[in-house]
Amino acid sequence: MFGSDEIASLSGWSTDGLRDLRRRGSLDEIGKPGADGDWRYSRRDAAAMWLAGIFHERDRGADLRHVFRQAETLADELLAHLDGRPAKRFAVSTHVRHADDEGIGRLTGWSVAWHDSLDAIDMPGLVAIEAIDLRSLARLAPDPLRRAPA
Secondary structure, X not given: OEEHHHHHHHHOOOHHHHHHHHHHOOOOOOOEEOOOOOEEXXXXXXXXXXXXXXXXXXXXXXXXXXXXXXXXXXXXXXXHHHHOOOOOOEXXXXXXXXXXXXXXXXXXXXXXXXXXXXXXXXXXXXXXXXXXXXXXXXXXXXXXXXXXXX
């Protein structure tokens, strides 16, 4: 288990920032309150927090609830890479143009699809993809995330 200070160090979020994120509801699914009043975080929670820090750094304007949901979705696969278990390499968000009744079309976005190769992504109306390379992220992961599960 990780404490708030460890999560702050690992993720780049300050302890005050973590409290603020929790008050705003962005961390509803991450961490559990400890008997001492401090929040405790599993290794999976820590992985999600680390990923969320990277995603937030990449796009400071992104909705934080979305950032944390995205990170939670990817945490298990990241840990599988860290532990040497079979895992998909890429989590891909596709942006697809769908024709509507007037033929103008609408663009839809983020839905996670898991792929081993970006060459496999081919769909009607594909406009853009955002691929997160979890194998590469695992190579960059900080040492505390590399601890074998208990």
